[in-house]
Each structure stands twice: as structure tokens, then as C-alpha cells.
Amino acid sequence: MAARDVIEVWDHEAATFDEAADHGLRDPEVRIAWRDLLLDVLPPPPARVADLGCGTGTLSLLLAGEGYAVTGVDFSPAMIRLARAKAATDPAREGVAFVQGDAAHPPLAPGSHDVVLSRHVLWALPDRAAALRRWGDVLTPPGRLVLVEGRWSGDAGLTADETLALVEDSGRRAELRMLRQPVFWGREIDDERYVVVAG
Numbered sequence: 001m002a003a004r005d006v007i008e009v010w011d012h013e014a015a016t017f018d019e020a021a022d023h024g025l026r027d028p029e030v031r032i033a034w035r036d037l038l039l040d041v042l043p044p045p046p047a048r049v050a051d052l053g054c055g056t057g058t059l060s061l062l063l064a065g066e067g068y069a070v071t072g073v074d075f076s077p078a079m080i081r082l083a084r085a086k087a088a089t090d091p092a093r094e095g096v097a098f099v100q101g102d103a104a105h106p107p108l109a110p111g112s113h114d115v116v117l118s119r120h121v122l123w124a125l126p127d128r129a130a131a132l133r134r135w136g137d138v139l140t141p142p143g144r145l146v147l148v149e150g151r152w153s154g155d156a157g158l159t160a161d162e163t164l165a166l167v168e169d170s171g172r173r174a175e176l177r178m179l180r181q182p183v184f185w186g187r188e189i190d191d192e193r194y195v196v197v198a199g
């Protein structure tokens with residue numbers, strides 16, 4: 001699919017995107033689960049986090065609320081509009097900026113962030129190894145990659161082994177944590193979902 005068509009697909013998804021439990025984090029228990037997970041794998045605030053493929057900005061705003069300085073990047077104008085609208089009424093708005101751009105070529109200065117966080121985005125990029133190299137360039141060395149990915153029904157996504165191999169091929173040591181608990185997803189799951197953290 002051409003890039004413009006992919007953006008249109010995500011634009012179309014934007015209005016209902018936050019309805020999924022792990023997207024909108026509207027259920028307090030789900031929200032707390034993600035907050036605790038992220039605080040556990042991130043360096044302490046006020047680290048600078050690039051949330052690449054930030055969608056409606058839920059994770060960006062969650063982290064800004066914890067004292068992180070967050071830049072959310074997404075190529076979908078509708079996603080970015082919703083993220084900015086959410087930020088406008090969020091007490092943490094000073095801690096976050098949303099930028100429209102391609103996560104595969106982040107419009108961020110070299111060495112400008114301490115963490116690249118990306119949830120459910122790497123799998124969909126055409127050249128994942130190249131994207132990971134560019135994500136590394138955004139980091140103040142050594143920086144940290146926090147990649148939440150999965151292999152969902154059908155053949156969508158990346159297995160944990162595939163993500164580990166990609167990260168390790170980029171010259172980083174990676175650690176894997178499976179995210180099987182229903183509290184992350186608002187329901188039981190029977191597929192493979194995980195976070196890879198690499199320093």
C-alpha cells in the first residue's frame with residue numbers, strides 16, 4: 001500500500017481509536033498497569049521520551065503526567081489533531097509536544113532524546129532495521145529503546161524473537177518481557193504480546 005493510503009487508513013481509525021482498552025486507557029486498572037510497566041522500564045523522569053507513532057497521544061500524555069518531557073510523532077493528521085485536543089485540556093500539557101511526521105524518519109534532532117518508545121508501530125514499517133538505526137540516532141548515547149509489539153491473529157505483527165533479533169542486530173542488548181496479563185488489554189489474550197527494552 002502506498003504511504004498516502006496507509007495514512008488514510010490511520011486517519012479513518014482515529015475517531016474510534018481510543019475505544020480499545022489499551023488505546024484510550026479509560027479503565028483506571030488498565031491505565032495503572034501501563035503506567036507501572038512504563039515507569040519500570042524507563043529511566044526516571046524528567047527523561048526525554050520520543051513516542052514514535054503516538055496515535056492519539058495517550059501514552060505521551062500519561063508519561064508527561066509523570067514528569068517526562070515527551071515528543072509524540074505520528075504521520076496521521078487526524079491522530080495528531082486528537083492528540084493535541086487531548087493535550088489542550090490535560091494538566092500535563094506543558095510536558096508534551098505533538099509533531100506530524102514519519103516515524104521511520106523521525107523529525108527529531110540527533111541525540112535529542114533519552115528514550116525512544118514505540119507501541120505497535122515497528123512491525124508496520126517497511127524497513128524496520130533502517131528505522132531502528134534512525135531511532136538510535138535520535139538518542140543521547142546510549143539511550144534506551146522501549147518497543148511494545150506483538151504478533152496478532154493472522155500474520156500481522158512481529159514475534160518476540162523477530163523483534164529481539166532486529167534490536168540485537170542493531171548492536172543493542174535487548175530484554176524481553178511478555179505482556180500476557182489481561183489487565184494490559186482489558187481482556188484475555190491468546191496471542192503474543194510483549195515489550196522489548198534495549199540499552
Ligand SMILES: C[S@@+](CC[C@H](N)C(=O)[O-])C[C@H]1O[C@@H](n2cnc3c(N)ncnc32)[C@H](O)[C@@H]1O
Nearest residue numbers: 010053054055074075076079102103104119120
Ligand atoms: C496501532 S497505532 C498505535 C498508537 C500508539 N503508539 C498507541 O500505542 O496507542 C499505530 C500508530 O502509528 C502510526 N504510524 C504508523 N506508521 C507510521 C509512520 N511510518 N510514521 C508515523 N506514524 C505511523 C499510525 O498513524 C497510528 O497512529
